[in-house]
Amino acid sequence: MIKLLSRILAPQGYYCLVGLKKDAQPKQSFYETLEDIEFETKNLLFNNYDIYFACATFKESGKRTQVNAAWFKSFFLDIDCGEGKPYANQAEALVALKAFCNTNKFSTPTLISSGSGIHAYWILSEAIEKTEWLPVAEKLKILCAENNLEADAAITADAARILRIPETYNYKTDPPVYVTCIHEGPDIHFETLKNIVGNVKQPQETQKLFTPQKKDNQQYSFYKITKKTLEGKGCEQINHAIMHQDAIGYNLWRGVLSIAANCKDSKIAIHAISDKHPNYTIEETEKIAKSTIDKPQLCKTFHASNPGVCNICSHFRKIKNPLELGLEIKKDTNFKIDLPYPYFRGAAGGIYRKSRDPNDDDILIYENDIFLIKRLNDKEKGDTALARFILPKDAPREFYIPLSVMRSKEELGKLIAKEGILLMSKQLDAMMVYLMACTKHQQKKEEAEIMRVQFGWVDENDKFILGDKEIGLKDIKYSPPSPSTESLCQWVQPKGDLEEWKKVISVYDQDGFEPHCFGLFTAFGAPLMKHLGFNGALINLINSSLLLYIFGIIDDSICFKPSNPCNGEFG
Numbered sequence: 001m002i003k004l005l006s007r008i009l010a011p012q013g014y015y016c017l018v019g020l021k022k023d024a025q026p027k028q029s030f031y032e033t034l035e036d037i038e039f040e041t042k043n044l045l046f047n048n049y050d051i052y053f054a055c056a057t058f059k060e061s062g063k064r065t066q067v068n069a070a071w072f073k074s075f076f077l078d079i080d081c082g083e084g085k086p087y088a089n090q091a092e093a094l095v096a097l098k099a100f101c102n103t104n105k106f107s108t109p110t111l112i113s114s115g116s117g118i119h120a121y122w123i124l125s126e127a128i129e130k131t132e133w134l135p136v137a138e139k140l141k142i143l144c145a146e147n148n149l150e151a152d153a154a155i156t157a158d159a160a161r162i163l164r165i166p167e168t169y170n171y172k173t174d175p176p177v178y179v180t181c182i183h184e185g186p187d188i189h190f191e192t193l194k195n196i197v198g199n200v201k202q203p204q205e206t207q208k209l210f211t212p213q214k215k216d217n218q219q220y221s222f223y224k225i226t227k228k229t230l231e232g233k234g235c236e237q238i239n240h241a242i243m244h245q246d247a248i249g250y251n252l253w254r255g256v257l258s259i260a261a262n263c264k265d266s267k268i269a270i271h272a273i274s275d276k277h278p279n280y281t282i283e284e285t286e287k288i289a290k291s292t293i294d295k296p297q298l299c300k301t302f303h304a305s306n307p308g309v310c311n312i313c314s315h316f317r318k319i320k321n322p323l324e325l326g327l328e329i330k331k332d333t334n335f336k337i338d339l340p341y342p343y344f345r346g347a348a349g350g351i352y353r354k355s356r357d358p359n360d361d362d363i364l365i366y367e368n369d370i371f372l373i374k375r376l377n378d379k380e381k382g383d384t385a386l387a388r389f390i391l392p393k394d395a396p397r398e399f400y401i402p403l404s405v406m407r408s409k410e411e412l413g414k415l416i417a418k419e420g421i422l423l424m425s426k427q428l429d430a431m432m433v434y435l436m437a438c439t440k441h442q443q444k445k446e447e448a449e450i451m452r453v454q455f456g457w458v459d460e461n462d463k464f465i466l467g468d469k470e471i472g473l474k475d476i477k478y479s480p481p482s483p484s485t486e487s488l489c490q491w492v493q494p495k496g497d498l499e500e501w502k503k504v505i506s507v508y509d510q511d512g513f514e515p516h517c518f519g520l521f522t523a524f525g526a527p528l529m530k531h532l533g534f535n536g537a538l539i540n541l542i543n544s545s546l547l548l549y550i551f552g553i554i555d556d557s558i559c560f561k562p563s564n565p566c567n568g569e570f571g
Contacts, residue, residue: 001041001167002034004110004181005053009034010071010127013057016064017041018162018230019049021171025272026242028230030061041165050171052162056130062243065232067312069159072133075140075193076163077109077120077151080356084341085117086150093118100149104196110185112163115170115177119163120151125187130159132190139197154357160232216348217329222260222269225326235259235322236313237302238273245276251305253277257285258292259322296323329362337371340441343434345369349390351434365434368392370421372438375448376400378482383448385439386480389419406435451482455492457530464527467492505549519546523553 009015015037019027027044031037037053044051055076056069079093080086087093090113097120101108112119137157144151155161169176226242228234241248241256253274260269270289274280298321303310310316315325330347339345342354343365351365374386383403390396399419405411412435413428423431452458452465464471467489470479481489508516519541529536541547 001165002038004166004184005034005037007123007187008055008074008110008121009053010057010073012127013059013071014061015057016054016162017044017165018052018054018064019044019047020052020227020230021047021049023268024049025275026226026230028064028243030058030064041168045168048169048171048176051165051168053165055161055163056159063232063239063312064160064162064230065236065312066159066314069130069232071127071129072124072159073127074121074123075133075137076122076156076161077118077140077144077149078114078155078163079118079120079149079151080116081118082116090116090118096149100144100147103147104143106193106196107188108183108185110181111183112166113178113180113182114164115173115179121185122193123185123187124190124193126190128190134159136190136194136197143197152356154360158231162231217346217350217352219328219330220263220323220326221328222263222265222273222326224328225259225263225322228325233314234325235315236309237306238322240306240309241273245273246278248277249306250279252302253279254288254292255297255302255305257289258295258297261289261292262294262296262323263326264328296321327361337373338441338445339371340437343437349392353430353434363430365430366421366423366427368421370431372401372435372442373398374480375439375442375446376451376480377448378402378451378453384451385435385442387435389421391420394420401435403439406432406439449480451480453482453484455485455488456527461530516543516546519543520549523550 014030057071058068059070081093109120109122141156164179166181229239274285332345332347335345350367353363369390372385376384378384385401455465470477
């Protein structure tokens with residue numbers, strides 16, 4: 001382990017080691033030697049911690065921040081593998097990484113199996129300063145994206161990043177998986193790597209597409225806040241409280257408690273952040289925490305009560321309180337429709353995409369519910385998806401999205417706008433990706449239903465299509481109409497009162513009206529012609545009232561207007 005870390009890490013500066021364990025307080029320590037790192041690693045390993053090291057070395061001890069990161073001796077990638085991840089397994093990821101290296105003339109990097117994923121390091125022959133490292137790391141991130149290598153973009157250029165130490169265990173799986181080096185690559189000169197990544201065009205800084213709109217969907221995680229903090233991306237006041245828990249004043253302690261108390265994991269968090277404080281007791285801690293429910297302390301209050309700390313925070317004057325750093329979206333756990341990973345429905349509605357980086361917020365795709373509920377095949381328009389769309393004040397509505405339209409931003413935008421879904425350009429991009437992901441998910445799981453292009457007998461003449469109903473021997477099911485029959489369905493829906501109709505028609509229930517009854521029954525018998533071996537039959541009826549009754553059985557939209565005693569005219 002020491003041998004590998006001595007290659008990856010710069011020889012100057014402070015080393016940082018982080019231990020994370022569920023339901024336990026994070027442990028972050030700084031050391032001057034790798035021997036101290038090894039000793040503490042063994043202690044953490046003995047206590048079943050997930051163990052990480054900072055890929056940078058730092059100017060000052062105790063601050064794992066972007067600002068304090070000073071020296072580097074490697075460039076690194078994190079490639080996720082597994083169900084719902086960019087690559088199904090490590091073998092698939094390694095194939096993609098090899099192709100990336102061959103295309104861009106990279107040497108094979110040092111490879112660490114992190115349990116399920118792959119960490120790749122290009123180790124430099126000499127340490128460099130952050131000012132040299134950062135622009136090249138940013139270009140490497142862009143180069144990965146341009147070559148469709150699905151490396152986690154949030155990690156590649158993160159100066160305060162922590163990654164797993166080899167010869168430890170990944171406790172996120174059951175049983176734990178051993179973290180090990182699977183290949184040691186050669187050292188590479190910085191100038192060589194710099195020339196390889198080249199002058200990649202720097203992207204403009206982008207903002208998140210959307211922020212969650214529904215308050216009922218929001219919750220906060222103190223674990224997420226502390227994880228960000230220990231990675232140098234969180235709250236400096238909380239970091240100060242963690243590192244000096246036994247020495248901080250009452251006001252700072254209470255302020256941090258007010259953040260923990262308003263998180264979903266508050267029962268554990270309030271004690272984890274307090275148990276080394278001189279005034280700690282279970283009762284007092286819970287009393288203070290209870291008094292701060294719905295009253296998280298503001299950043300400006302932290303700054304006023306403990307000055308000189310917020311100034312170095314990357315979020316200084318950008319957020320109102322540290323609670324924002326732990327924002328999560330509550331998932332609807334009772335939702336019956338199977339959405340493809342990483343999409344989910346919020347507890348109060350709306351479609352979200354889970355962020356690949358656990359430090360980032362989940363992304364809102366659309367604030368209202370829209371799902372694909374069925375795959376259909378239309379003989380005229382090909383494969384089609386049936387979408388269900390729900391607005392807060394409207395009844396659910398359904399509409400068809402041909403797959404050919406789904407690939408066209410312009411056509412899709414027009415189609416969904418017609419249904420009441422109004423999206424800006426970037427939102428529409430996200431919606432396109434979501435709908436295509438849902439379609440591919442359905443293609444893997446279920447067979448497409450056939451959209452009926454006409455009414456009457458279908459399949460083996462054992463089902464009868466009438467409007468949007470499929471009438472079988474044992475049951476009646478919904479039958480998705482095609483665009484060519486959809487407009488006709490409204491005319492074959494039950495209308496009026498059956499009992500009243502019986503009373504009216506009973507005028508024929510008497511002697512002398514046998515021809516009228518015969519004519520009336522032809523309307524019910526017409527669908528059975530298919531089974532008699534006849535293509536059709538001609539019946540001559542001269543009675544305008546009777547004809548109205550006959551056509552009204554099947555379609556009340558047809559109005560019969562007698563023009564003479566023997567003939568009629570349809571309108």
